[in-house]
Amino acid sequence: MADDFELDTKDLERRMDGAMASLRTEFASLRTGRASASMLEPVQVEAYGQMTPINQVGTVNVPEPRMVTINVWDKSLVNKVEKAIRESGLGINPQMNGTIIMLPIPELNEERRKELGKVAGQYAEHARVAVRNVRRDGMDQIKKAKADGMSEDDQKFWEAEVQELTNQYIAAVDEALETKQAEIMQV
Template sequence: MQEEVEFILDHCKEKMAAAVEHLEKELVHIRAGKANPAMLDGVHVEYYGSQTPLNQVANVSTPDARTIAVQPWEKNLIPQIEKAIQNANLGLNPDNNGEIIRINIPVLTEERRRGLVKQAHQEGENAKVSVRGARKDSNDSLKKLQKDGLSEDIEKDAEAEVQKMTDEFGKKIDALVQAKEEDIMTI
């Protein structure tokens, strides 16, 4: 029985960690007015008949705080890369000089910053919902084990451990969202 309890706790921790990891990935895509190569992570380019991630067909860098430079390894890919960036609906306008594609990141307005902060808080709330879902699943599994003969003391201790994990991951989520909010609101 103790092994099953440990398995439930480990599984719960994995689910909660996955929620935080997903939040980190989502927050990277919320742009804070600064250029970041990760902004183009979701862009895929048609390359010899298959959809390939941009960073596998080009070097993506940030020469300064407001510019992303994309240097394709094959010059004939420039039109496909430009098209892929525009089709990704990131609100970015690529500009090429025949060798490098430059993307200027516009300065954010106060209204847009507030909208991005709201979006970051929404992503944080989604992560918290996932964490609470993992807590509920774990507690339900522990209650089933109690019906199958697990002592009530062990079940209550395990539930307390699940709640402790929930609180810890909730704090991590709050810290990530707070850091992103500060990043967005910094001009």
């Protein structure tokens, strides 16, 4: 009956890759003391009756290591963009120059670095949980196939495959976290 069972490991891998991609996006939004256009990705602006990402209302540039500039295309949105940045919680004070908004990136103090390290740890834990949830789904599929008549040897083989895949992704999450925390603590 279930002798022809084959677990879709590509699907599990794809879903675990999604967790890693989400983690990378969250890490990119953490400010490390260096200017990065990706730190503005989570910021949304009320434009034309809907919430819009900043990079869709202006050009985001990083002209210097400690400066991000936004050249807003529509003059009527400049104040809305500035307000969205102030209220975003990034801890950046925008400076206006016509339609260009300059964001000087201040040095991070030790306390703020530790705080950001903890936030990075929380993001990593969310990614680990997502990977483990995919693992659980895979194990549930195997248990169902076992109930449908799969041999115990096949069950052990597939469980080992899922566990190995899970271990790889958990290790990748841990490595990404270590790298990000080192980047945050770098003065």
